[in-house]
Amino acid sequence: MVVYAGQGDPRRSIELLWRASVAEKRSGPKPGLSVDAIVDAAIAVADEHGMAFSMRAVGERLGRTAMALYTYVPGKNELVDLMYDRAMAELPTSYELDDGWRAAVTRWANDMWEFYGRHPWVLQVSQARPVLGPHEFAVIEALAAILVATGLPGRELRGIVGAVNYFVRGAAQTVAEARAAGGATGEADEEWWYARSAVLLEIEPDLEKKFPMLHLLENDREPIDPELPYLENDAVENFRGGLKVLLDGVEGAVAKP
Amino acid sequence: MVVYAGQGDPRRSIELLWRASVAEKRSGPKPGLSVDAIVDAAIAVADEHGMAFSMRAVGERLGRTAMALYTYVPGKNELVDLMYDRAMAELPTSYELDDGWRAAVTRWANDMWEFYGRHPWVLQVSQARPVLGPHEFAVIEALAAILVATGLPGRELRGIVGAVNYFVRGAAQTVAEARAAGGATGEADEEWWYARSAVLLEIEPDLEKKFPMLHLLENDREPIDPELPYLENDAVENFRGGLKVLLDGVEGAVAKP
DNA sequence: TTGCGACTCCTTACAACGTAAAGTAACCTT
DNA sequence: AAGGTTACTTTACGTTGTAAGGAGTCGCAA
Numbered sequence: 001m002v003v004y005a006g007q008g009d010p011r012r013s014i015e016l017l018w019r020a021s022v023a024e025k026r027s028g029p030k031p032g033l034s035v036d037a038i039v040d041a042a043i044a045v046a047d048e049h050g051m052a053f054s055m056r057a058v059g060e061r062l063g064r065t066a067m068a069l070y071t072y073v074p075g076k077n078e079l080v081d082l083m084y085d086r087a088m089a090e091l092p093t094s095y096e097l098d099d100g101w102r103a104a105v106t107r108w109a110n111d112m113w114e115f116y117g118r119h120p121w122v123l124q125v126s127q128a129r130p131v132l133g134p135h136e137f138a139v140i141e142a143l144a145a146i147l148v149a150t151g152l153p154g155r156e157l158r159g160i161v162g163a164v165n166y167f168v169r170g171a172a173q174t175v176a177e178a179r180a181a182g183g184a185t186g187e188a189d190e191e192w193w194y195a196r197s198a199v200l201l202e203i204e205p206d207l208e209k210k211f212p213m214l215h216l217l218e219n220d221r222e223p224i225d226p227e228l229p230y231l232e233n234d235a236v237e238n239f240r241g242g243l244k245v246l247l248d249g250v251e252g253a254v255a256k257p
Numbered sequence: 258m259v260v261y262a263g264q265g266d267p268r269r270s271i272e273l274l275w276r277a278s279v280a281e282k283r284s285g286p287k288p289g290l291s292v293d294a295i296v297d298a299a300i301a302v303a304d305e306h307g308m309a310f311s312m313r314a315v316g317e318r319l320g321r322t323a324m325a326l327y328t329y330v331p332g333k334n335e336l337v338d339l340m341y342d343r344a345m346a347e348l349p350t351s352y353e354l355d356d357g358w359r360a361a362v363t364r365w366a367n368d369m370w371e372f373y374g375r376h377p378w379v380l381q382v383s384q385a386r387p388v389l390g391p392h393e394f395a396v397i398e399a400l401a402a403i404l405v406a407t408g409l410p411g412r413e414l415r416g417i418v419g420a421v422n423y424f425v426r427g428a429a430q431t432v433a434e435a436r437a438a439g440g441a442t443g444e445a446d447e448e449w450w451y452a453r454s455a456v457l458l459e460i461e462p463d464l465e466k467k468f469p470m471l472h473l474l475e476n477d478r479e480p481i482d483p484e485l486p487y488l489e490n491d492a493v494e495n496f497r498g499g500l501k502v503l504l505d506g507v508e509g510a511v512a513k514p
Numbered sequence: 515t516t517g518c519g520a521c522t523c524c525t526t527a528c529a530a531c532g533t534a535a536a537g538t539a540a541c542c543t544t
Numbered sequence: 545a546a547g548g549t550t551a552c553t554t555t556a557c558g559t560t561g562t563a564a565g566g567a568g569t570c571g572c573a574a
Contacts (some may be wrong), residue, residue, distance in 0.1 A: 011456045014456045014457055017378050018457075020461075025515095026541090026542075026549090026550085027541065027542040027543065027548075027549050027550070028548085028549045028550025028554085029387030029539075029540040029541050029542095029549090029550060029551050030540085030541075030550095030551085031550085031551070032551070033551085033552095054530075054531065054532085055531085055532065056530085056531080058381075064539075064551095064553090066531095066532080066533085066552070067533075067553070067554085068552050070533070070534095071550080071552070075532075076531095076532065076533090091306075111358050111547070113358050119492045125295075125426060126430075126434055127384075127431075130450070130453060132453070132457075134461075137468050140471060141468045141470050143475055146472040148474075153477055154476065155473040155477045155478070155494075155497055158286060158474050158477075158494075158495050159494070159495045159496070159498025159499035159500075159501070159502060160498070160502055161428070162424075162428060162431070162499050162500035165284075165427070166423050166424050166427025166499075167423050167424055167427075169423070169427065170384060170419070170422070171419060173312045173383075174384075174419070177383055177384075177386065179275025192389070196271070197334055199271050200271055203271055203272060203387070204275055204277075204391075210391075210394075211394050211398040212398075212403040214398050214401050214403050215398060215400050216401070216405065217401055217405075217414050217415050217418065218411070218415075219411065220410055220412045226282070236420045237415075238415050238416040238507055241413055241415065241416025242416035242419050242420035243416075243420075245416060245417055245420060245503070245506040245507055245509075246420055246502070246503055247506065247508060248477035248506035248509040249502040249504065249505035249506025249507070251506075251507060251509070252505040252506065252509055253501075253502055283520085283521080283559065283571080284520045284571045284572070285520045285521025285570055286520095286521060286523085286570055287522085287570075288521085288522070289522075289523080290522090311559080311561085312561065312562080313559090313560085313561095321524090322524060324525085324562075324563095325522075325523050325524075326564095327562070328521085328522060329524070332562075372553075433571090491545085503558085507535065
């Protein structure tokens with residue numbers, strides 16, 4: 001199931017995200033941790049073990065119990081919000097437009113693609129959560145800034161920003177999750193897919209006749225780059241192809257009106 | 258976190274999905290349940306209470322304990338697979354091409370959009386799971402069949418199928434989850450968004466200066482249809498706009514090569 | 515008719531989870 | 545030195561998926 005981010009107390013979440021913590025008069029023992037340290041630890045755990053990280057695991061990595069985290073962070077949902085936004089800080093906040101908006105959007109998309117590869121757990125945080133944190137804003141702002149250069153009105157651009165965003169995310173997810181599925185059992189991509197296809201074909205031998213169009217799509221393949229694993233080939237090719245079509249559409253909108 | 262479908266024993270999953278259960282010589286008490294009944298009950302629970310349904314809840318709805326389900330279904334993951342595929346049986350498996358592929362794809366997308374609205378929990382099942390079940394296949398086959406009519410080669414169509422699919426899903430998710438978030442606390446969309454924007458603006462008053470491009474996009478609005486809730490307006494507009502651009506791109510590819 | 519084995523379904527139990535509650539000890543302020 | 549505030553721990557509760565074992569039911573062979 002999806003982690004619903006942005007579900008906690010909105011004020012507290014947003015204060016944490018925007019670091020609006022008022023430095024108050026302090027008393028009592030010195031804090032041994034910090035929100036930053038916790039978020040970093042949580043990201044490290046998630047990078048290693050997937051989104052199914054536990055408060056106990058994060059605490060342990062910091063030499064504390066799970067409950068110690070609750071001094072700094074209201075709950076797991078809010079921690080996920082913070083992780084999400086923090087991770088996005090890795091991404092560029094602006095793109096050169098020298099070689100045109102199309103090249104810039106492509107760079108944005110590639111950066112996102114690689115980012116999702118580095119932090120696959122991000123893909124498991126609800127895709128449609130409201131944009132809450134500063135870095136999240138910055139990432140979308142970067143895309144918006146590029147697209148504004150097309151001269152299209154905001155009304156049209158909103159749909160385009162969404163489309164590009166959804167597409168990149170969806171495409172990245174296809175790789176990330178297949179990779180995770182294979183990785184969990186230690187199988188390589190090929191074996192994982194092979195095991196499933198084999199069973200499927202055994203049980204439903206005339207699969208190709210039942211779904212002729214899919215069969216048609218599947219069999220028109222580029223020569224495979226032996227450097228990359230099976231799945232990567234497919235995914236990268238589809239990513240490039242889909243993005244190309246999408247940007248062709250944007251170009252059409254720019255040229256026409 | 259995402260429910261990883263397709264994680265269980267592949268043979269057993271696929272046998273269940275394709276109903277390849279061999280009718281064996283039976284002995285022992287008559288089964289009081291069936292896989293179908295369980296899947297139906299699980300879908301009903303998920304429709305009502307979201308993807309965070311429990312085996313106990315499904316059992317209870319059928320007047321059994323949670324463990325009774327394990328006689329029919331190997332585990333929760335496999336049950337989710339079955340629910341997913343069963344739900345997709347609602348969707349059309351082919352589309353008229355009389356008015357052209359573009360209109361047909363639009364119908365496909367609209368059907369998916371409405372489908373996701375009916376069963377928002379489907380969006381919480383991993384978007385990128387391998388296509389496993391017959392109805393899932395049929396849905397993609399339907400889209401593929403339409404797009405094949407463009408005359409584009411399979412190589413190009415694969416990226417397009419992916420793009421359309423990701424886009425529709427992503428767009429639907431934006432509505433579904435905001436709806437769920439509001440619904441959970443009983444807030445209407447407007448209030449929910451308003452609460453967040455208000456806090457954000459209070460904490461970060463010059464938000465609009467920090468993210469001028471987003472501000473620009475946000476403020477170029479169509480007149481709002483007072484019939485629909487706030488969020489619906491936005492989402493539907495972006496959905497239509499994004500799809501239009503995407504299909505323009507496909508049209509470009511058809512015209513050019 | 516009488517078992518026997520297969521089968522459904524239940525009870526019990528366990529480990530893992532998020533987190534509430536309450537306690538202990540460290541530290542600043544007065 | 546006292547008192548209040550804070551960091552962190554321990555313990556505990558309610559939920560979750562599901563393993564293990566047992567009770568009862570039925571078909572079939574002897």
